Amino acid sequence: MSLIAITEVKKRFGDNEVLKGISVDIAPGEVVAIIGKSGSGKSTLLRCINGLETIDEGSIVVAGAQFLPDEVHLKALRLKVGMIFQQFNLFPHLTAGGNVMLSQMVVKKTPKKDAEAVARKMLDRVGLAHKFDALPDELSGGQQQRVAIARALAMQPIALLCDEITSALDPELVAEVLAVVKELAAEGMTLVMVTHEMRFARDVCSRVVFMHQGRVHEIGAPEDVFANPRTPELRQFLGVQ
Amino acid sequence: MTYQFDFGWLIDSLPVLLKGIRITVQLILIGAVFGVALGIACAWVRALGPKWLKPVVATYVELIRNTPFLIQLFFIFFGLPSLGIRMSELSAANLAMIVNLGAYSCEIIRAGIQATPRGQFEAGASLAMTPFQTFWHVVLVPALQRIWPALSSQIVIVMLGSAVVSQIAAEDLTFAANFIQSRNFRAFETYIVSTLIYLALAILLRQMLAGLGWMLFLRKASR
Numbered sequence: 001m002s003l004i005a006i007t008e009v010k011k012r013f014g015d016n017e018v019l020k021g022i023s024v025d026i027a028p029g030e031v032v033a034i035i036g037k038s039g040s041g042k043s044t045l046l047r048c049i050n051g052l053e054t055i056d057e058g059s060i061v062v063a064g065a066q067f068l069p070d071e072v073h074l075k076a077l078r079l080k081v082g083m084i085f086q087q088f089n090l091f092p093h094l095t096a097g098g099n100v101m102l103s104q105m106v107v108k109k110t111p112k113k114d115a116e117a118v119a120r121k122m123l124d125r126v127g128l129a130h131k132f133d134a135l136p137d138e139l140s141g142g143q144q145q146r147v148a149i150a151r152a153l154a155m156q157p158i159a160l161l162c163d164e165i166t167s168a169l170d171p172e173l174v175a176e177v178l179a180v181v182k183e184l185a186a187e188g189m190t191l192v193m194v195t196h197e198m199r200f201a202r203d204v205c206s207r208v209v210f211m212h213q214g215r216v217h218e219i220g221a222p223e224d225v226f227a228n229p230r231t232p233e234l235r236q237f238l239g240v241q
Numbered sequence: 242m243t244y245q246f247d248f249g250w251l252i253d254s255l256p257v258l259l260k261g262i263r264i265t266v267q268l269i270l271i272g273a274v275f276g277v278a279l280g281i282a283c284a285w286v287r288a289l290g291p292k293w294l295k296p297v298v299a300t301y302v303e304l305i306r307n308t309p310f311l312i313q314l315f316f317i318f319f320g321l322p323s324l325g326i327r328m329s330e331l332s333a334a335n336l337a338m339i340v341n342l343g344a345y346s347c348e349i350i351r352a353g354i355q356a357t358p359r360g361q362f363e364a365g366a367s368l369a370m371t372p373f374q375t376f377w378h379v380v381l382v383p384a385l386q387r388i389w390p391a392l393s394s395q396i397v398i399v400m401l402g403s404a405v406v407s408q409i410a411a412e413d414l415t416f417a418a419n420f421i422q423s424r425n426f427r428a429f430e431t432y433i434v435s436t437l438i439y440l441a442l443a444i445l446l447r448q449m450l451a452g453l454g455w456m457l458f459l460r461k462a463s464r
Contacts, residue, residue: 050366050367051366052363052366052367071371074366074369075369075371078366078367078368078369079369082367082368083363083367085360085363085364085367087358087360089358089360089361089363089364090364091361091364091378091379091383092383093382093386093458102368102378102379103365103368103369103370106370106374106378107368107369107370107374151368152367152368155368155369
């Protein structure tokens with residue numbers, strides 16, 4: 001039984017069809033990397049899974065929660081999948097702890113004390129327990145991204161979507177974020193990540209999806225996809241002849 | 242220049258003057274709190290609210306921003322009684338100031354909301370917050386922080402503009418000054434005193450708003 005079932009999804013921006021019928025099933029505990037050139041639709045696909053973009057055709061079901069564009073269904077879907085963004089998107093007026101506590105209190109109506117306990121636990125999990133009272137602009141990019149991960153985890157999602165989460169980071173900060181993601185993967189969290197970290201995809205992911213012009217062009221285990229690219233497009237993308 | 246300055250009247254007129262100050266302060270406090278609240282509500286509608294409400298708010302905002310405050314005040318105090326809506330001078334003055342500041346602050350706050358990076362809305366949404374929850378908990382405070390200096394100026398403008406409520410006999414500071422002047426015929430002295438009081442009030446109000454902004458937005462040091 002797949003955890004995330006994406007079936008024949010089509011998405012258009014005006015006349016531009018960016019997703020031309022995508023079908024991917026993701027099992028619980030899988031770590032899936034979506035790779036591809038910019039404009040291939042990989043970020044759009046990820047955003048659809050969390051309902052940040054609407055879809056024109058097809059269906060997306062996450063653990064029984066069907067994506068329908070109304071508030072009730074969106075909330076149910078988003079409670080199951082957390083999302084982490086390229087630009088972190090921390091709330092600038094709240095401390096790291098406040099960022100992790102907010103949605104628990106607002107959405108789940110968790111009492112403040114319990115939310116704080118969860119926030120401390122989650123910040124500890126990403127190695128930032130000591131930054132509970134720091135404001136986002138007092139943190140490095142890598143630390144901000146780890147707070148964002150803690151914030152998503154605090155909602156206890158069953159899957160995490162990562163949208164190029166290391167692309168806005170200085171090279172020396174990438175490792176600390178990927179280490180956290182790797183740990184989550186080891187703990188059995190289902191992860192779907194759009195990434196340019198090919199090495200990370202090869203080492204950590206259970207499956208790689210190569211998207212090209214709005215379609216799933218190749219899909220398979222990382223050792224196959226990276227070692228034996230079957231199509232010229234993937235070969236070109238990977239820079240191998 | 243043979244004019245003899247005389248401030249002797251000040252002692253006798255002090256109670257009237259103090260009452261005028263009290264009324265003016267009261268007007269601006271009530272006007273600012275409810276006016277900004279109204280402005281926030283209207284800004285939400287214009288930036289993020291339901292489509293059907295937008296034209297209603299837009300009409301209100303444009304109506305107020307493109308007509309004189311004095312006429313708005315006259316309409317509320319002299320016009321509305323024809324519809325059976327009667328109120329005291331002070332209530333009319335309060336209402337006029339709230340309605341006026343509501344419209345101007347709506348546009349200022351809306352600018353702050355619209356300058357919010359899209360990622361903030363998306364982060365809120367991805368955490369399963371409703372659009373309104375995201376607005377209230379995520380967007381509003383940074384939006385107010387962005388436009389706080391402009392909003393503070395507008396509040397001071399409305400405070401100074403409150404002088405015209407004396408025209409419907411609301412007993413504010415200007416009313417008191419006019420009243421005193423009509424008794425002592427010391428126009429220069431009376432109005433220079435009231436000018437200085439307005440100046441002091443305006444500076445005080447700015448300081449208070451700056452302090453409030455600091456409390457709301459920049460608690461870093463005292464956190």
